[in-house]
Amino acid sequence: MKKQKQRQKKSLYQFQREALEKIKNFDNAALFWQMGAGKTVSSIELTECEEWNTPILVCLVLKSTVNQWLEELYNQTERTVFNGYKKTKSDGIESFIACSDRKCIVIGYDAYKAKCGTRLRTYINQHAEDVTIICDESSLIGHMESERTKAVMKTKAKHKLLLSGTPATGGRLEAMIPTMNMLGWETTKRDFLDQFCYVYEWRDPTRPWMTIPIIQGYKNIDELRAGLKEHGGSFITMEEAGVQLPETTEQRVTITTPPEYKKFMRTGIVEIDGQEIIGENNLTKMLYARQICSVYNQAKAAALEELLEQAGDEPVIVFYNWTSELKILQSICERLKRPVSVVNGQRKDLQAYEQDKPGTVILAQYQAASMGLNLQKSRICIFFSPVCSYSDYEQAKARIHRIGQKRNCIFYNLICEDSIEEHIMQTLAERRDYTEQLFTEQYGPKAEVAA
Template sequence: MAANTNKGFGLLFEMGCGKTRTAIAIAGAAYEKGAIQRVLVIAPTSVVSVWPKEIAEVADFKVTCKALLGTKQQRIRMIEDLQAFPFKALKVAVINYESTWRDGLFEKLQEYDADLIICDESQRIKTHDAEQSKAIHKLGDQARYKLILSGTPVQNDAIDIWSQYRFLDASIFGRNFYQFRNRYAIMGGFNRKQIVGYKDLDGLIRKEHSIAFRITKEEAIDLPEQTFIKRKVQLGKKEKDLYNQIKRSSYAELSNGDKITATTVLTRLLRLQQLAGGFLVTDDSDKPELVNTAKLDALQDIIEDYVLGAGKKLVIFARFIPEVTAIMKMIDKTFQKTGKKQVAIYGAIKKEDRGPIIKQFQEDPDTVIIVGQIDTLGVGVTLTAADTCVYYSKNFNYATYEQSLSRIHRIGQRNTCTYIDLETEGTVDEMIGKALARKEDMAKTVVDDWRAYFE
């Protein structure tokens, strides 16, 4: 089928409603019918490494998938490896939005010539004149088929939809942004250059949904009451080498020690967990230093999409005070000029001050995030104004974790609850997650199993 025949469709599913798996099923069905051979998935950086794992878990067709991470040359080499793959299988390349328009990579993606391009969280191309958006429009013009995945295709302004549909199917809203704006926006302000309102939004929505399918959590009656999502993040090479160095030295110290105790093992695991969260505590300092922002960046992605985009409230749990502080600083920066607010509860917040903070989060529509230490915020409070919470980090105690799950999943909650675990790949984060999934208290098992954490 020739290019530019406008074979595009939108999966406008809220978080937790299965848009990734639906997209994989669509790609698989198209491959089995002989319609496609090569897929390009464009996703937020924090989601790039999730796609290969989802594909491996659910695909019942032959597929080879590469997450294009690393240096530019490493990414180009992975595309070339996909192109040269000698066996019959669906070829899938996954790349982050920011890399698509870089010199060398853009040309290589054009050469890859994907039959199907999937834009995950497509609101990332909402700005019509951004270099990133224009590059993806060009790639879309070349592709035979296109999908956009988003729970929030329109974030703050109705005009956000134009760029996404320019990629998806230019026949819906046209190829000229200003004609689209003149059709649906009411201009005013200084020199009539500001959008002060909209017109014919019903017509806009009808056109949008003519090639899209919308699902909300309320409509997805088969969803379980609680949905668990893992977002994998990666340390940089320098931090990964440092992590492995600390792990090796911990193993050596424990092996040469007279007696292994839970305290000695857990102390060393704490240092590894702090590094997995991006913080390094050096031997000559008590103050942790932020050395990697992978988790913070992944959390910011969620806040931009879910809170600012979908207009939802969010609970964020973290274990360590430096993490809480860094999260709050990031949120302050993200919320600039939005009118949105955050609150926080951690060990230093007096008990008599916590009730008003909870009340503010529950009742004030502009207070959209509450951040807290899991030991402090995770017990005995009601946070049902949110139906989603993010675990930046967890502690080792299953009872505390179980209690924290119930902050949003309790009487008064009307929606399916979603829990997002941020796990740094190849670190103690994954071991903590597995232990809690088995309902284990690590403090009770680390003495017998300590080698597994440091080998």
């Protein structure tokens, strides 16, 4: 339970108040607002209005943003706030269940869907008429067969509020089917394909009685958007809101590709610094091709070091993919004597950043830090290696380019020339995810591995 201290409630912008006014009479709603438009505070404000106010509020969020949500809920409401990851006499799931006050609990999707969340899910379903649920980053509920989606879909509540700046993950509109159903727009995958997709029915020659629908494009997008609005969807861009964010500059820093890269792509096997790297299939070959460009590339580490030196005392965010990259980044910061904050799946330490230590470098893993964090005290963001997910890339940029940012932002992409990294960036520019299928199309149907 949140420690008692003075609450510091934030006021909403006019565009936020007007948007909430339009959806407050819906039982379920969704804020499809551009990243940085203030979905968190606005969603809490909606759940406190007369039409949505229930004794029990449940917030399903990313684990990395739990503390941020706890802070916002404490400041914006008069509820007793519980952390779903704690197990003490005054906090945690059991304490939340036992509490008779107006209350809320914050818990990550991972814990909610797991066995440890069974008690909480049962309690919520038993008191459904008294429950409002907020699903942050609802694009994560995009696959009907995933355990995460099933756990949320089976949960009963009087109100459900979905938040997402990128509702169609990686440009895949079919990922919105769970969202549509939770808003009360009941549809099946087959109905969605017929109404909004151009589909090619592929027939397996070995099993001619079976066909597999392959989506080749989308149609009736305006109709989809209008239908979502009719079911409680709210769409806001910064331009529509009248919010003028500072300008952004994206710079591509071209890096020399390691000489071993071409050999690896040709043969599927190479030795670097005494370590043998083998791409046994297309998936591992794609992974190692990316790592050769970053983990095994001294030129990229040198380029990052130069950029950090140019930044002087300004705080800089560096996004990375793998733990092996983190070790390199930490070594560079140690050599430059820079304070370090780290956000990844195992650790969230923003102490140096929050204390405004000069020259702080925030080392942020895409999957853990690209959503939900407010890092607008920095205006410089470096992408050490590109991420394959378009939504993760856009979310990462929105950590600094959001409401509250007063300075122009600079994004540096460190990209190896004539490599898979260039293909990834080209795909992201098309607002698509880079996938194993694209890798196969570009580099051949089969990863050739030396005997």
